[in-house]
Amino acid sequence: MKFKHLYIAFLIVLVGCGKSISPVDSALDKQILHFGNGTEPQGLDPHIVTGVPEHHLLISMCEGLTISNPKGGDNLPGVAKSWSISPDGKTYTFFLNENAKWSNGDPVIAEDFVWSWMRILTPSLGSQYPDMLYYLKGAADYHQGITNDFSTVGVKAIDKYLLQVELKNPTPFFIKLLSHYSTYPVHKETVLAYGSIDDRNGQWTRPGNFVCNGPMNLKSWELNKQITVEKNPLYWDAKKVRLNEIRFYPVSNESTEDRMFRAGQLHVTNVVPLEKCPVYIEKKNPNLRIEPYMGTYFYRVNTKHPVLKDKRIRLALAYAINREQIVKKVSKCGQHAAYSFTPPGSAGYEPQTNIPYDPELARSLLAEAGYANGDNFPILEILFNTQEGHRKIALAIQQMWQENLGISIQLVNQDWKVYLAREMTGDFQISRAGWIGDYEDPNTFLDLLRLNRGNNKTGWENIEYDQLLELANSTNDQVLRYEYLNQAEKLLISEMPIIPIYTYVRQYQISSDVKGWHPNIIDTHHPKYIYLERE
Amino acid sequence: MLQVILKRIAIAVPVLLIVASLTFFLVRMAPGGPFDADKVVPPQVMKNLNAVYNLDAPLLVQYKDYMLNLVQGDFGPSFRYPGRSVTEMISIGLPVTLELAFYAILIAMIIGICAGVTAAVKRNTVFDYIPMSIAMLGICMPTFLLGPLLVLIFGIQLEVLPVSGWGSLAGDKILPSITLGAAYAAYIARLSRGGMLETLNQDYIRTARAKGLPEHKVIIRHALQGGLVPVVSFLGPAIAGLIGGSFVVETIFQIPGLGRFYVEAAFNRDYTMILGTTIFFSSLIIFFNLLSDIVVLLMNPRARSEV
Numbered sequence: 001m002k003f004k005h006l007y008i009a010f011l012i013v014l015v016g017c018g019k020s021i022s023p024v025d026s027a028l029d030k031q032i033l034h035f036g037n038g039t040e041p042q043g044l045d046p047h048i049v050t051g052v053p054e055h056h057l058l059i060s061m062c063e064g065l066t067i068s069n070p071k072g073g074d075n076l077p078g079v080a081k082s083w084s085i086s087p088d089g090k091t092y093t094f095f096l097n098e099n100a101k102w103s104n105g106d107p108v109i110a111e112d113f114v115w116s117w118m119r120i121l122t123p124s125l126g127s128q129y130p131d132m133l134y135y136l137k138g139a140a141d142y143h144q145g146i147t148n149d150f151s152t153v154g155v156k157a158i159d160k161y162l163l164q165v166e167l168k169n170p171t172p173f174f175i176k177l178l179s180h181y182s183t184y185p186v187h188k189e190t191v192l193a194y195g196s197i198d199d200r201n202g203q204w205t206r207p208g209n210f211v212c213n214g215p216m217n218l219k220s221w222e223l224n225k226q227i228t229v230e231k232n233p234l235y236w237d238a239k240k241v242r243l244n245e246i247r248f249y250p251v252s253n254e255s256t257e258d259r260m261f262r263a264g265q266l267h268v269t270n271v272v273p274l275e276k277c278p279v280y281i282e283k284k285n286p287n288l289r290i291e292p293y294m295g296t297y298f299y300r301v302n303t304k305h306p307v308l309k310d311k312r313i314r315l316a317l318a319y320a321i322n323r324e325q326i327v328k329k330v331s332k333c334g335q336h337a338a339y340s341f342t343p344p345g346s347a348g349y350e351p352q353t354n355i356p357y358d359p360e361l362a363r364s365l366l367a368e369a370g371y372a373n374g375d376n377f378p379i380l381e382i383l384f385n386t387q388e389g390h391r392k393i394a395l396a397i398q399q400m401w402q403e404n405l406g407i408s409i410q411l412v413n414q415d416w417k418v419y420l421a422r423e424m425t426g427d428f429q430i431s432r433a434g435w436i437g438d439y440e441d442p443n444t445f446l447d448l449l450r451l452n453r454g455n456n457k458t459g460w461e462n463i464e465y466d467q468l469l470e471l472a473n474s475t476n477d478q479v480l481r482y483e484y485l486n487q488a489e490k491l492l493i494s495e496m497p498i499i500p501i502y503t504y505v506r507q508y509q510i511s512s513d514v515k516g517w518h519p520n521i522i523d524t525h526h527p528k529y530i531y532l533e534r535e
Numbered sequence: 536m537l538q539v540i541l542k543r544i545a546i547a548v549p550v551l552l553i554v555a556s557l558t559f560f561l562v563r564m565a566p567g568g569p570f571d572a573d574k575v576v577p578p579q580v581m582k583n584l585n586a587v588y589n590l591d592a593p594l595l596v597q598y599k600d601y602m603l604n605l606v607q608g609d610f611g612p613s614f615r616y617p618g619r620s621v622t623e624m625i626s627i628g629l630p631v632t633l634e635l636a637f638y639a640i641l642i643a644m645i646i647g648i649c650a651g652v653t654a655a656v657k658r659n660t661v662f663d664y665i666p667m668s669i670a671m672l673g674i675c676m677p678t679f680l681l682g683p684l685l686v687l688i689f690g691i692q693l694e695v696l697p698v699s700g701w702g703s704l705a706g707d708k709i710l711p712s713i714t715l716g717a718a719y720a721a722y723i724a725r726l727s728r729g730g731m732l733e734t735l736n737q738d739y740i741r742t743a744r745a746k747g748l749p750e751h752k753v754i755i756r757h758a759l760q761g762g763l764v765p766v767v768s769f770l771g772p773a774i775a776g777l778i779g780g781s782f783v784v785e786t787i788f789q790i791p792g793l794g795r796f797y798v799e800a801a802f803n804r805d806y807t808m809i810l811g812t813t814i815f816f817s818s819l820i821i822f823f824n825l826l827s828d829i830v831v832l833l834m835n836p837r838a839r840s841e842v
Contacts, residue, residue, distance in 0.1 A: 023704070043617045050572065126584040128576045144579050200587055200617045223627050224618075224791035225701065252799075253786045255683065256699055260789070262584075263690050263698040417567025417804050424575065434573075455576035 022264025024511055025027035025294040028532050032086040032245040033514070035256045036051075036269040044205040046181040050128050053250065058181040058228050060246055060527045062212040065094055065113070065163075065178040070529045072440075072520035075175050079108050079185070079213065080163070089170025089476035099236040102128050102187050104211045110157035113508055116185040118150050124198040129182035132438070135174060137166045170476040173347070173441035179524075180439060187211040215241045215528045224250060235528075242516075245500050261287070261509050267532070268514060272507040274389050277333035280509075287509040288384045290334035291519035293435035294343050295504035296445065297335070299397075299430050300423070301383070304459035307378055308429060312369040314496040316356050317430075319362035320404040321397055326501050331389065334507065338500035340489055342445040345521060349442040349482050355500065359404035374406025381410045384432035385419040393501065394432065399403040423457050429465040434504070440522050442485050443473070449492060460497030536832060540825065547821045554817045555605060555810065559598055562809050569614035569804045588614060601810070610811035615803045623813035628793030629815075631701060634794060635711060635784070636777040640770070644714035646765065647723025655731030655762070656725070656754060666724060673721030682714040682787040699789035711788040715781060719773055723766055731762035764835055771827025775820040 023034055041054045046062055059067070065083075066075035080094040085344070100108040115137075121143045134140045137154030141147050154166030167174060167471045177183060177203030190211040201210055210218040215237070216229035227248040231241055235445075249266065251257040254273040260266045272280060272288065280288045294399060301308050301317070323337030340351030371377040382398065384390040391413060398409040414422065422428050435455075437444040448455045451466050465488050472484035492498070506523050516529040570576070570584050585591040589600065604611060611619035649667035657663055689710060690698035697707040718827045734740060735758055782794035793812065800808035 040616075042615060043619075045617065048617050050574065122585070123579065123583050126580060126587045128570075128572070128574075128584075130580065130581055131577065201612055205618060222791060224795055225789075226703070249789065251699075251789055253789070256787055256789050257687055259683070259691065259698045263694070265697065265699065265704075291655065365739060415567075417565070417571055420571040420573070421566040421568075424571065454577060457575070526740065 003145055004148055024264040024267055024513065027267070028513060028534055030245070031243050031379070031532055033243050033246060033268070033527075033530065034266045034530065035246055035248050036251050036260070036266045036508075037227075037248040038250065039252045039268040040364070041227070042167060043219075044210065044218070045200075045202075046184040046186065047116070047125060047127050048200055049181075053248075055181060055524075057227060057229070057248060058184065059179075059214070059524065060216040061210070061214040061218055061232075062184045062186075063100075063214045064180070064184045065096075066175055066177045067526055068176075068520070068524040070516070070520065070526050071518045071526075072522075075179050078179065079113075080178075083175070089172070090167045092165040092167070092174065093158075093163045094163040094165070096163060097236050098161055100212050100347055100421060101236065102213050103188070103217050103232050103234055103236045104190075105234060106187070106189075106211075107160075108185060108213050109160045110163040111160075111325055112185040112188065113163050114155050114157050115188045117153070117155050117183070117214060119186065119191070119197050120182060121153065122198045123149075124199060126198075127182070129180075132177055132182045135167050135169070135171045135177070137168050149228075157214075166401055169473045170357060171473065172441060172476070172478055172481060173439055176439040185213065187213075195463075198286075202231075208232060212328065215526075216246060218241075222366065226250075238529060241528045243527055246527060258509075261511075267511040268517075269509045272333070273510060277507055281332075281334070285509070289506070289508055289510055289519070291506045291523075292343070292345065292521050293504040293506040293523055294440065294444075294521045295434060296338055296341055296343055297393075297432075297434050297501045298338070298341065299499040299501065300428075300433045300458050301497055301499060302426060302429050302431075304426060304427050305378070310369050311495055312365045314499070315494075316362040316365040316405060317401065318496050318499045319358045319365070320401055321499065321501065322357045322400060323355075323501060324357070326393060330392050331482060331502060335502040336505070338503045341449075341492060341498060341500055342442040342485075342489060343437075343503045343521070346437065346442050346445075347440045349485065351442075351489050352486055353490055362446055366407075371407070374408075376406045379406075379408045380429045381412045382432065383412050383414065383419060383422060383428040384428045385416045386413045390432050398503075426457070426459060430499075433498070436504070437522065442482075442489075443469075446488055446492070449497065458497040461494065462491065462495065465491050536829070539832070540780060540829070541550060543821075543825050543828075546769055547818075547825075550821065551814060551817055552602075555602070555814050556598070556812045558810050559601060560594075562804070562806050563594060565804065567804055569806060570806070579695050587652075588612075595639050601807075605814070610814075611807040612802075613808050614806055615800070615805040615808065621807050624796055624808065625793060625811060625815055628791065629794050632778050632781055632785070632792035632794060633792060635701075635708075635715060635781055635790060636774060637717035638708060638712035639777055639781075640719065640774060643719035643723055643773075644766075646716070646720040647708060648727050648763070649722075650724040651727030651729075651766075652731055652754065652759070652762070654728045655735060656750075658732065663728075665727065666706045670721040670724040674725075676712050676717070678718065679787065681717055682710070685710050686787075698792060699787075701788070701790040707788075711790060714787070715777065715784045719777065722769065722773070726765045726769055730765040734758045734761040737761065760834060765833060766829050767834060768827055770830075771823040771825075772820070775816075775823040778819055779816045 037056055038053045041057055042049045046058050063078045065078050065080040067078040069076050079096055079100045081097040083092055083094045084133050085092055086264045096110055102108060117133055121130050121133060121139055123143055123145055130143045133162050142150060142153050156164050158164050176407040190204045196206040207218050207221050213233045215232055217232045219228040219230045228245060230245050254271050257269050258273050258276060261269050301314050303309050327335045339355045342351050342355040344350055382394045384394055394411045401407050401409055423431055446469060450469055468484050468488040472481045475481050513532045513534050515531050515533050517525055589597060613619045613621055613624060654663040654666050686698045696710055697704040700707040740758055743757050757775040781792055782798045785792040785794045797812040
């Protein structure tokens with residue numbers, strides 16, 4: 001009898017709690033977007049931070065000269081209402097919008113950009129993205145301390161609303177660089193009120209102190225919990241902004257994020273858990289999105305290794321991988337097999353390379369290199385950072401190389417920082433890697449393998465490749481430029497210092513309430529176009 | 536008693552210094568640095584960054600500087616989060632973790648002591664077997680399984696409780712507190728059952744019964760005080776463990792506590808944050824152990840006389 005009472009009491013408590021109205025349901029009227037933002041951002045100083053969560057926050061609160069086009073393609077006006085380019089493609093003149101204001105009401109002027117770019121190029125600030133401005137005349141010299149005179153850098157304010165930029169070479173993707181947060185202006189008086197120009201630890205990015213010029217303002221920042229931004233009424237295009245608030249949640253655990261979405265606590269997730277993706281595809285989950293993304297999953301080959309320095313072996317390894325099988329049977333989340341380093345469709349660039357799956361050819365190449373049937377081939381290692389997805393792909397490739405080439409491979413997984421340190425010091429044979437484009441242009445990929453580039457890490461150096469990229473960077477003719485880039489890409493694939501595996505896709509879940517959200521290859525969704533509406 | 540406390544504090548200081556020194560050198564021996572990233576920065580930038588954080592000085596000089604700052608209570612700036620000091624981050628995460636630990640231990644004590652005492656009093660009956668079987672299950676079931684299971688039932692199927700958060704939505708503290716408290720409830724149930732069984736066989740309990748006291752008075756007034764000594768001894772390390780080990784629950788339920796800072800600092804090689812949190816957790820463990828020893832001394836006259 002006693003138990004019966006207890007049971008009834010428990011039921012009453014549960015029913016009393018009742019089904020609660022989820023944050024997503026209650027967000028419609030208030031136009032509050034609940035956004036899964038991956039990890040806690042390092043900070044909000046656009047000249048110091050790196051990373052995607054920071055990008056999501058900064059595009060909502062600050063604005064550069066241009067903004068990314070929400071539907072992909074050419075950038076749209078930001079603080080610059082228009083611009084002109086000299087015939088040689090080296091001088092850009094930006095006409096700034098007189099209505100552009102900082103969130104404290106000050107006008108955004110050309111001098112703000114000059115000071116901000118001086119700040120990111122100040123060596124003692126220790127910014128990790130100064131190279132985004134290395135295309136400017138004299139910028140690299142200033143940043144590397146060769147000169148202390150900033151007037152030698154190719155940026156100057158002609159008048160209050162006229163900014164002139166001089167480049168070293170014609171750089172057709174320069175306008176696209178200007179929507180990257182590293183090129184954003186910062187409010188000089190605010191920064192200096194909380195520290196010097198090169199103070200990394202200044203408190204100007206805290207709520208109450210933060211001044212910027214984007215469609216949203218920083219409202220609150222609860223570490224590891226939530227960052228809330230609210231509509232900025234002083235934004236020059238405020239009438240277009242329909243969201244009143246965005247709440248960014250740093251949910252690093254994919255399963256937690258998935259549960260939050262299912263319980264109506266999030267409108268958009270950052271990712272889909274690896275194991276859930278094939279299930280959601282099979283069940284035709286209407287909230288699942290799988291969209292092209294400008295990123296490539298590949299294996300780096302250490303070309304300084306006594307065996308792997310032989311191009312024939314690198315080609316044999318590449319030709320013995322069945323990429324279609326990897327995307328269909330292993331990664332299983334809509335990825336596309338990669339036959340080039342640059343993802344197809346990057347700013348209209350279509351790579352004309354192919355990497356055949358041809359075990360016969362692979363075996364003959366290996367035999368040519370002196371390892372017929374894999375005999376006497378040393379046991380090589382595939383290095384990857386500890387993650388289930390990487391392990392599965394490495395296992396599949398290990399098996400393919402064993403079956404097709406008769407060679408043995410060991411899998412070595414390491415903690416992220418250890419993996420990075422080993423890659424950096426060349427302490428690897430083959431290592432997993434991924435590269436996501438910083439801007440929509442093939443240069444963001446092909447530049448990686450040039451001479452003396454820190455991100456090359458393969459030890460591969462090719463003068464001809466470097467010259468082709470130099471030629472591409474010095475022409476103002478886009479057709480000719482893509483021709484040079486294609487030649488460089490073919491050369492790269494014929495040498496195979498990197499083995500492309502698949503092209504990334506963006507997988508996430510999004511509520512059907514979210515409107516004005518368009519797929520684009522760089523996965524940038526400007527908040528001024530997003531709103532909530534239920535059909 | 537005062538002598539015991541002073542002695543323990545005198546030992547704690549060198550212990551903390553050893554912990555700080557060992558951690559300092561161990562994190563520096565680990566491969567990788569705080570500014571290593573997928574996208575490699577030019578050597579000039581790395582040089583500048585190292586200069587900003589004094590990482591270009593010889594290791595022993597860095598050690599000396601760190602220890603000098605430490606004795607003045609300065610844990611230094613976080614390398615991962617520019618503009619945040621380690622002290623500030625600990626002060627943000629600690630109240631949340633303490634609150635979570637408090638609710639968890641409260642749940643653990645209420646459930647654990649009730650179940651354990653009932654099991655001891657009704658020994659070898661269904662009231663003993665069922666709670667003790669559940670307790671065994673609770674000890675065996677890891678939080679990373681129990682947490683999502685509770686979320687699935689109460690958050691997603693029944694839709695009565697939020698699946699994540701801390702202090703944002705009504706009722707969002709219930710599931711994490713139960714998840715974290717469950718394993719400890721199970722331990723406490725077993726410990727209190729054992730302690731009670733031993734106490735119930737003592738002569739003074741027989742005397743109390745012989746005097747004609749009702750059974751509930753025998754249990755509450757006389758048996759509990761002795762029977763719960765093992766539970767109190769367990770509480771010190773348990774609270775320290777709850778605070779230090781809440782990382783999994785904090786991750787599952789998206790709670791902005793100290794546990795997440797601690798583990799993420801290790802992954803990020805955020806040297807000062809690793810050191811700060813390690814020293815802080817060590818102090819907590821020392822403090823709670825001392826506290827539980829004091830309570831045991833107060834509850835157990837025999838232990839007092841041994842001192």
